[in-house]
Amino acid sequence: MFKIFEPSKIFLITSKAPKYVMVLFAVVFTIGLLEALIFSPEDYKQSHSVRIMYVHVPAAWISLGIFSSITFLSLSGYIFKNKNFFLIAKSLAPSGFVFNIVALVTGSIWGKPTWGTWWAWDARITSMLILALFYLMYLVAWRIYEDKEHVLKITTIITILGIINVPIIKYSVDWWNTLHQPASINVLSKSSIHSSMLFPLLIMTAAFALFSLLIFLMKYNTELIKIKNKGLDRL
Amino acid sequence: MINEFLKMNGYGLYVWSAFTFTFLSFTTLYLITKIQYVRERNKFVSKFGALDSKRSQVARSQTINREILSSSQSI
Numbered sequence: 332m333f334k335i336f337e338p339s340k341i342f343l344i345t346s347k348a349p350k351y352v353m354v355l356f357a358v359v360f361t362i363g364l365l366e367a368l369i370f371s372p373e374d375y376k377q378s379h380s381v382r383i384m385y386v387h388v389p390a391a392w393i394s395l396g397i398f399s400s401i402t403f404l405s406l407s408g409y410i411f412k413n414k415n416f417f418l419i420a421k422s423l424a425p426s427g428f429v430f431n432i433v434a435l436v437t438g439s440i441w442g443k444p445t446w447g448t449w450w451a452w453d454a455r456i457t458s459m460l461i462l463a464l465f466y467l468m469y470l471v472a473w474r475i476y477e478d479k480e481h482v483l484k485i486t487t488i489i490t491i492l493g494i495i496n497v498p499i500i501k502y503s504v505d506w507w508n509t510l511h512q513p514a515s516i517n518v519l520s521k522s523s524i525h526s527s528m529l530f531p532l533l534i535m536t537a538a539f540a541l542f543s544l545l546i547f548l549m550k551y552n553t554e555l556i557k558i559k560n561k562g563l564d565r566l
Numbered sequence: 567m568i569n570e571f572l573k574m575n576g577y578g579l580y581v582w583s584a585f586t587f588t589f590l591s592f593t594t595l596y597l598i599t600k601i602q603y604v605r606e607r608n609k610f611v612s613k614f615g616a617l618d619s620k621r622s623q624v625a626r627s628q629t630i631n632r633e634i635l636s637s638s639q640s641i
Contacts (some may be wrong), residue, residue, distance in 0.1 A: 339630040346633055368585070369571075379574035383584040390588070429595045437584040444580050542592060549599045556606040556634055563613045563625060 338415055338555050345555075349548045356541040363538045366531035374528075381528070383441040389536040391434035391459065393543055395497055397427030398462060401469070402490040409487055417483055420490075421473055422550035426543040428466040435459055446510050454503035455511035458496055465493030610634055 367385035374381035401420040408416030438456065439449045450456070469489045476482035504513045515524040522529065572578050617625060625631050 339628070339633075342630050342633055364585075368581075373575070378577055380577040380580055382574070382577075382581045386584055386588045425595065425599070429591050433588050433591050436587050440580050440584045440587070444577055546595055546599055549603050553599070553603045553606050555630070556603075556610050559631060559634060560606065560610050560613060563610070563617070 338418070338558070341415075342552065342555055345548050345552050349545055349552075352541060352545045352548060356538060356545055359534065359541055360538040363531060363535040366534055371531045372525075372527055377445060380441060380444045383437055384528075385531055385535045387434055387437040387441055388532060389539040390430045390437065392536060393539050394427050394430035394434055394462065394466075395500060397423050397430065397543065398466065398490070398493060399497060401427065402494040405483075405487040405490045408483070414483075417486070418554050419547075419551065420486070422547050422554055423543075424466060424470055424473075425550060426546040428463065428470060430539065430543065431459065431463045431466055435463060442510075451510050453509040453511055454507040455500065455509050458500040458503050461496050462493065462500060465489060465496065469493070607634065 363385070367382055371382070371385070373379045401423055404416045404420035404423075408414065408420070435456075438459070442451070443449050469486055472485045472489060473482060476485060503509060504511050516522045516529070516532075524532070572582070574581050614622065614625060614631070
């Protein structure tokens with residue numbers, strides 16, 4: 332059923348793809364930066380500080396998306412007994428963690444001119460910090476556990492516990508009174524953000540997604556070569 | 567005009583530091599991943615070179631091993 336996920340077949344694509352993804356990322360990121368820093372208008376309330384949104388929001392979205400994917404892959408790996416799913420999940424984690432940190436730090440920088448403080452223990456910010464801790468636990472678990480079966484079990488448990496936090500992050504601004512503003516973009520209803528700001532935001536999101544794809548491909552290739560190195564030792 | 571662009575109505579420090587932090591994080595992650603990749607690939611090439619002809623033939627029969635050896639990607 333999952334013959335398409337055989338590492339040897341995937342490597343044929345993943346070994347060649349990074350250079351094309353890198354070029355695409357450079358083009359989209361350059362357009363995104365021009366839009367975010369020059370062409371998009373300033374906000375009537377927040378003035379130019381609103382431009383921080385173009386790095387903060389895509390980073391937060393992608394870190395949440397990657398964690399959800401890692402959980403889905405880990406569970407699928409367990410259900411279908413396919414170790415390659417775990418390898419894909421492991422290769423996604425570093426970029427998810429970095430995006431999480433970028434979201435926290437840029438959010439903190441944005442908080443100072445907007446709320447007058449770098450940090451507040453409000454529901455949205457605290458739940459994002461908890462997500463970063465789950466990412467950290469996941470990455471550390473892969474580093475410290477040598478036993479393969481043991482690490483698969485532990486990382487899956489970490490992702491299952493961590494995924495409970497994802498809807499809390501999403502709905503924290505609705506469930507509690509927070510400093511953080513409610514969502515401006517809704518898939519099911521009309522968004523409250525103007526198209527002149529939405530367009531650069533979507534371009535930057537595409538650029539960030541391409542960057543995480545690039546890191547994923549490089550990391551996945553590294554993991555496959557690591558396995559092949561062990562294979563050569565056994566010959 | 568450039569001065570105005572950099573100052574951004576007094577918010578320049580916040581905006582530029584957010585973008586700089588993002589850019590530095592991306593660069594660091596890319597370099598770390600690249601170094602890890604090159605290290606593993608070099609290890610593979612040197613291990614492969616140390617194999618005797620019989621084992622080398624067995625290893626070369628796997629498509630993925632041939633791909634690793636031939637991949638000279640400039641990522």
